[in-house]
Amino acid sequence: MVTATQNRAGPLLFHDFALGIVESESLATKLTPPPETLSDEPLQPARQPSEPGRPANLQIRPGREVRVPSIVGFADPEQRVRILHALANHELQAAELFAWALLAFPAAPPNFRRGLLHILTDEQRHTRMYIARLNAAGAAFGDFPVSGYFWNKIDTIRSPLDFICAMSLTFENANLDHTIDYAAAAGQAGDHKTATVIDKVHSDEVEHVRFGWQWLQVFKRHDQSAWQTYGEHLTWPLRPAKARGRMFHRQGREAAGLDAEFIRRLEESSD
Numbered sequence: 001m002v003t004a005t006q007n008r009a010g011p012l013l014f015h016d017f018a019l020g021i022v023e024s025e026s027l028a029t030k031l032t033p034p035p036e037t038l039s040d041e042p043l044q045p046a047r048q049p050s051e052p053g054r055p056a057n058l059q060i061r062p063g064r065e066v067r068v069p070s071i072v073g074f075a076d077p078e079q080r081v082r083i084l085h086a087l088a089n090h091e092l093q094a095a096e097l098f099a100w101a102l103l104a105f106p107a108a109p110p111n112f113r114r115g116l117l118h119i120l121t122d123e124q125r126h127t128r129m130y131i132a133r134l135n136a137a138g139a140a141f142g143d144f145p146v147s148g149y150f151w152n153k154i155d156t157i158r159s160p161l162d163f164i165c166a167m168s169l170t171f172e173n174a175n176l177d178h179t180i181d182y183a184a185a186a187g188q189a190g191d192h193k194t195a196t197v198i199d200k201v202h203s204d205e206v207e208h209v210r211f212g213w214q215w216l217q218v219f220k221r222h223d224q225s226a227w228q229t230y231g232e233h234l235t236w237p238l239r240p241a242k243a244r245g246r247m248f249h250r251q252g253r254e255a256a257g258l259d260a261e262f263i264r265r266l267e268e269s270s271d
């Protein structure tokens with residue numbers, strides 16, 4: 001994708017790279033890591049696209065058209081490919097949404113923006129890793145309909161604080177549980193290569209949740225607790241119960257540096 005700003009002399013901007021990730025209809029473009037020379041200046045006006053560009057076979061469909069088997073399906077190869085396909089789509093959405101945050105919040109602290117770019121790069125790698133497992137299982141990315149679970153919440157995100165509360169501290173926080181459970185299911189099914197991939201995603205996710213937690217301390221009001229701030233910056237249907245799996249694994253939260261009160265409140269959260 002060529003944009004006006006890309007024609008300017010000098011290195012590619014965070015903004016242009018992020019715009020390509022969000023708007024491109026090419027999966028290869030979405031999954032290409034940033035060049036070493038990427039620059040964040042000059043900053044560009046904020047943009048908040050409401051949906052991503054996607055190739056025809058990965059267009060986001062209504063949730064009712066998308067069937068993903070539950071975790072017990074991992075034991076069945078036919079269901080396993082559908083689970084791997086959904087995991088790859090989660091990671092692709094994560095890459096797109098970290099790119100979205102780079103477009104949406106040009107005035108955020110430079111370190112925060114560098115952190116977003118770093119995580120975006122991890123999310124691209126996670127997508128490629130799951131696609132590789134999907135291919136090894138005999139399927140291709142785009143073989144099944146995909147949903148837009150993360151994208152469907154984007155209209156409620158108005159600030160960097162809203163973004164980390166939804167993305168880092170809810171979706172990625174919940175994934176600290178899901179990845180442990182899915183890695184165990186893959187291992188029990190004898191799919192050790194997939195289990196290794198999910199373990200790697202888990203350890204990256206610890207760092208992604210740490211990013212959210214650390215910036216929560218920076219962005220929150222001094223007279224509010226982390227938990228209060230978190231709750232106030234979530235928009236229904238997002239809520240603390242969505243930041244955990246059915247099984248709560250506290251070690252991931254401890255590794256990410258969340259404080260004891262936040263972990264306790266999370267463990268107590270239920271629908």
Ligand SMILES: [Fe+2]
Pocket residue numbers: 091094122123126201
């Ligand atoms: Fe990821």
Ligand SMILES: [Fe+2]
Pocket residue numbers: 094123172204205208
């Ligand atoms: Fe992540």
